[in-house]
Amino acid sequence: MSFTTISVIGLGYIGLPTAAAFASRRKRVIGVDVNTHAVETINRGEIHIVEPELSSVVKTAVEEGFLRATTVPVEADAYLIAVPTPFKGEHEPDMAYVEAAAKSIAPVLKKGALVILESTSPVGATEQMAQWLAEMRPDLSFPQQAGDQADINVAYCPERVLPGQVMVELIKNDRVIGGMTPTCSARASELYNIFLEGECVVTNSRTAEMCKLTENSFRDVNIAFANELSLICDEWQINVWQLIRLANRHPRVNILQPGPGVGGHCIAVDPWFIVAQNPQQSRLIRTAREVNDDKPRWVIERVKAAVADCLAASDRRASEIKIACFGLAFKPNIDDLRESPAMGIAQSLARWHGGETLVVEPNVERLPKALEGLCVLASLEEALASADVLVMLVDHREFKAVSGNAVTQRYVVDTKGVWR
Ligand SMILES: NC(=O)C1=CN([C@@H]2O[C@H](COP(=O)(O)OP(=O)(O)OC[C@H]3O[C@@H](n4cnc5c(N)ncnc54)[C@H](O)[C@@H]3O)[C@@H](O)[C@H]2O)C=CC1
Numbered sequence: 293m294s295f296t297t298i299s300v301i302g303l304g305y306i307g308l309p310t311a312a313a314f315a316s317r318r319k320r321v322i323g324v325d326v327n328t329h330a331v332e333t334i335n336r337g338e339i340h341i342v343e344p345e346l347s348s349v350v351k352t353a354v355e356e357g358f359l360r361a362t363t364v365p366v367e368a369d370a371y372l373i374a375v376p377t378p379f380k381g382e383h384e385p386d387m388a389y390v391e392a393a394a395k396s397i398a399p400v401l402k403k404g405a406l407v408i409l410e411s412t413s414p415v416g417a418t419e420q421m422a423q424w425l426a427e428m429r430p431d432l433s434f435p436q437q438a439g440d441q442a443d444i445n446v447a448y449c450p451e452r453v454l455p456g457q458v459m460v461e462l463i464k465n466d467r468v469i470g471g472m473t474p475t476c477s478a479r480a481s482e483l484y485n486i487f488l489e490g491e492c493v494v495t496n497s498r499t500a501e502m503c504k505l506t507e508n509s510f511r512d513v514n515i516a517f518a519n520e521l522s523l524i525c526d527e528w529q530i531n532v533w534q535l536i537r538l539a540n541r542h543p544r545v546n547i548l549q550p551g552p553g554v555g556g557h558c559i560a561v562d563p564w565f566i567v568a569q570n571p572q573q574s575r576l577i578r579t580a581r582e583v584n585d586d587k588p589r590w591v592i593e594r595v596k597a598a599v600a601d602c603l604a605a606s607d608r609r610a611s612e613i614k615i616a617c618f619g620l621a622f623k624p625n626i627d628d629l630r631e632s633p634a635m636g637i638a639q640s641l642a643r644w645h646g647g648e649t650l651v652v653e654p655n656v657e658r659l660p661k662a663l664e665g666l667c668v669l670a671s672l673e674e675a676l677a678s679a680d681v682l683v684m685l686v687d688h689r690e691f692k693a694v695s696g697n698a699v700t701q702r703y704v705v706d707t708k709g710v711w712r
C-alpha cells in the first residue's frame with residue numbers, strides 16, 4: 293500500500309521539519325500538536341521555532357495545500373510520533389508524552405497503517421508503544437502477536453539531525469530503521485525514501501533505540517574526557533586546547549573540545565536513559581554525565597578566585613568590580629538558551645557578586661527572564677572596555693573575531709580557549 297496521507301504527531305524541532313520534508317515531496321501531510329499556538333502558526337504558513345531554511349519550506353507546503361496542522365488526530369497511512377522524551381525524578385525517562393500520543397492515534401488507526409516512533413527513547417519503548425496501541429484496538433493485530441502478518445506495522449526510527457542544520461541533515465543523513473518485524477522495516481524504509489537521499493539501514497527496534505542513545509552517549513563521554521583534561525591541565529598550567537590539537541595529530545586520536553559544561557536537550561539527557569535501565573553496567577556513561585554536569589561549578593569557582601585576586605591586587609571594594617560573561621547560548625552561533633550551562637553560570641555569578649555582572653550575547657535582543665534584574669545586557673565593545681573579570685562561555689564567531697591581543701584584562705576565565 294502506498295502512502296497517500298502521512299500524519300506527524302508533535303510539530304516541534306523534529307516533527308515540523310519532517311512534516312515539511314514529506315509535504316515538499318507533494319505528499320498530503322497532517323501535522324498534529326496539542327499546542328494550539330503551534331497549530332495556528334503553521335496553518336498561517338509560518339513557524340514557531342527557529343531553524344534555518346524551515347520557514348520557506350513550510351510556507352510553500354501550506355500554500356500549496358500539502359501541509360495542514362490540527363489538534364485532533366485523523367486517519368492516515370503512516371504516523372510518525374515526535375513528541376518530547378525528557379527525564380523525570382532521578383533521571384528516569386518520562387514516556388508520558390509518547391503514551392499520550394500513541395493513545396491519541398489508536399482510535400483512528402486503520403488496517404495497513406504504519407506507526408513510527410521517532411522520539412529518543414529507552415530500549416523496549418517501541419514494544420511498549422505497540423502494546424498501548426494493541427490494548428486500545430483489540431480489533432486489530434500488532435507485530436508482537438501477529439509478526440509479519442500484523443494489521444499494523446510498528447518501527448523505531450531515531451532522528452540524528454544537528455540543530456541549525458536540520459533541513460540538510462534530515463535529507464542527507466543515513467537513517468537507522470528498527471522495525472518490529474522485517475515487514476515493518478521495509479514499510480518504514482519505503483516511507484523515508486520519499487525524501488531521503490541518505491541510506492536506510494535496517495535493524496530491529498531495540499538495536500535502533502540503543503543506537504540513538506549510543507550516539508549521544510559517545511559524544512558526551514568524549515566531551516567529558518576533554519573537560520576532565522581541562523581540569524588536569526589547569527593544575528599544571530598547560531594550555532588544554534594546544535594539548536588537544538597536538539594529541540589529535542595522532543592518526544587514531546580525535547578528542548572533542550572542553551567547555552563550560554554540556555547543554556541542549558539531548559546530549560545531557562539521553563545517556564541517563566542507558567544509566568536508568570542498566571545502572572550496574574553503565575559506570576563510564578554515568579561518570580561522564582557527572583563530569584560534564586560538574587563543569588559549571590568548577591567554572592564558577594575559577595571566576596570567584598579571579599575576582600578575589602582582582603580585589604587583592606587593588607584597593608577597590610567588591611561592589612566596584614565588574615564581571616562580564618561572554619555568551620549565553622547552549623552552543624556557538626545560535627540563539628537557543630534552553631538547558632545552557634552558560635545561563636546557569638551567569639545567573640549564579642550575578643547572584644553571588646556584589647558588583648555589576650554584564651552579559652554579552654550577540655544572538656538575543658534582550659535578557660532572558662531568568663537574568664532580568666540580575667545582569668545587564670552589554671555590547672561586546674562595552675564589556676571589553678569596562679569589565680575587570682572576563683568569563684568566556686560560548687565561542688560565538690563575534691568573540692572569536694576579537695584578537696587575544698585586544699583583551700588587556702589580567703583576569704580572564706576562558707572556558708573555550710578563545711582568548712587564552
Ligand atoms: N531537537 C533535536 O535536535 C532532536 C530531538 N530529538 C528527539 O525528538 C523528540 C522530539 O524533540 P523536539 O522536536 O526537539 O521536541 P519539541 O518540544 O520541539 O516538540 C515536541 C512537540 O510535541 C508536542 N506534543 C507533546 N505531546 C503531544 C501529544 N500528545 N500529541 C501531539 N503533540 C504533542 C509539543 O506540543 C511540541 O510541539 C524528543 O524525543 C527528542 O529527544 C532527536 C534528535 C534531535
Ligand SMILES: CC(=O)N[C@@H]1[C@@H](OP(=O)(O)OP(=O)(O)OC[C@H]2O[C@@H](n3ccc(=O)[nH]c3=O)[C@H](O)[C@@H]2O)O[C@H](C(=O)O)[C@@H](O)[C@@H]1O
Pocket residue numbers: 412451452453454455507508511515548549550551552553554555556557558559622623624
Ligand atoms: C552525536 C551528536 O552529534 N548528536 C547531536 C546532538 O545535537 P546537539 O546540538 O545537542 O549537540 P552538540 O553540538 O554536540 O552540543 C551539545 C553540547 O555539547 C557541547 N560541546 C559540543 C562539542 C564539543 O566538542 N564540546 C562541547 O562542550 C556544546 O557546547 C553543547 O553545549 O544531539 C542531537 C539530538 O539527539 O537531539 C543529535 O540529533 C545531533 O546529531
